[in-house]
Amino acid sequence: MGKKSRVKHRSQQETATPGEVGPRQPCPCGSGRRYKACHGSADGPAPAYVARPFAGLADEADVIAMREMVPAATAPVRLRDGVTDADRAVVLCSLLPGAAPGLVRQDGTIWLGLQVQHAFGDPSRELAAVLEKALAAEPGDVVGLTAAPAEGPRLQDLLTDDPLEVTVHRGFDFWVADVDDPTGAIASSLEAANAAAHPAARLTSVDAAYWTDVSTKEHLRWVMPHDDEEQLLSALARLHAAGKDSLVEGSRLVGMFRTNGVLVPVWDLPLGTGAEVLEEPAAAFRKHLDAALADDSPLSTEERSARSGLANRQLTIR
Known part of the structure; x- marks a missing residue:
């Protein structure tokens, strides 16, 4: 009742x-x-949800990688002419102390943290709002958002189109590289962050492919910002059906996830593989993938089956 x-x-x-x-x-x-x-x-x-927030940024794929899967990495960027204080040094960081969105260093350099989930719908607009606040802040200030940002520029509007020079760090010691003897909360935060950071490396032979060792296994995660996701999925299926998707002996393309509007294929690798031996096979795979992307013929029965299997092993991460 x-x-x-x-x-x-x-x-x-x-x-x-x-x-x-x-x-x-x-x-x-x-x-x-x-x-x-x-x-x-x-x-x-x-807030309106933006499915592909970093489209149009130079090296969109590396920005996504630093935001979603690389523990410790930095990349200097330049502000566009016309932006207030355009000559300020700005560095994109995967993670900042205390997961801060932004930090103004004592020398005036702005550190912008990518691994921050404001959840206001558009990460690019949120990062731009933090950057604008940091440009007006004082050295030593920590900057963040407490509410959804008002209408304004996005990160694409503030940064130049220069390619990123990404440095992957073994840990977070770069936080205190200019501090003689970090103590207190800084030391505790650094110790905890270093303990949680898995080794990682960015391949140099291809764009936005990152190796990592998570103790129980190794992975290669490759951000592929292709405009036509269906075409990319079909190309990967062609290579899978042809047996051309293995990078080294014992490796396996196990699936992919979608984040920030792009696909990220993931390979399992045998323990002890490391990043260096992946350079040549990754470059060869890139050539095979380009050829498969250019193939517009209908998929064979085996290729359709491979495509279905890959599609069923997708995970979307917002």
């Missing part, structure tokens, strides 16, 4: 009048959220 009453009450509260959008129906703005959680919310519309 009580359950029926609750159902009846909810029905009375959430049923829309003709011509209106029901609270539990998709919001007509196209966000994918229910109306009551978006434009029907008392707090106003939820």
Whole structure:
């Protein structure tokens, strides 16, 4: 009886009048959220979700890798002419002390942390807002966001199109490279971060491919920002069916995940492989993949089966 009453009450509260959008129906703005959680919310519309936030950035794939899967890495960037204080030194960092979004160093250099989940819908806009706040902050200030940023530039609007020079670090000692004897909270944070960081390396023969050792196994994770995801999936399937997707003996393309709007194929590697021996086979695989991407012939039965298997082993990470 009580359950029926609750159902009846909810029905009375959430049923829309003709011509209106029901609270539990998709919001007509196209966000994918229910109306009551978006434009029907008392707090106003939820932030718009941007599926591929870093599209258009120079080396988009490396930015994604630093944000999603590389423990400790840095890459200096330059501000566009016309940006306030455009000559300031800015460094993209995978992770900052305390997971801070931004930090102004004593010499004025701005460190911008990529591994920060503000969850306001557009990581590029969020990072740009942090960068703008840091440009106006004082040396030693930690900068972050407490609310969704207002309309404004995105990271693509603030940075030049120069290729990134990514440095992968063994740990986070770069945090205190200019500190003689770190103590207290800084030392504790550094010790904890170093203990959690798995060894990683960026391959030099191809773009945005990163080896890592997670103790129980090794992986190669390769960010592939192809505009046509279906075409990329078909090309990978062609190589899988032809037996051309193994990098070294004992390696295996085990699947892929999707993050920031792009696909990241993942290989399992035998323990002890390391990054260096992957350089030549990765370059060869890149050539095979380019040829497969250019092949527009229909997939064979075996290739369709391989494609289905790869598609079923996808995981989407927002």
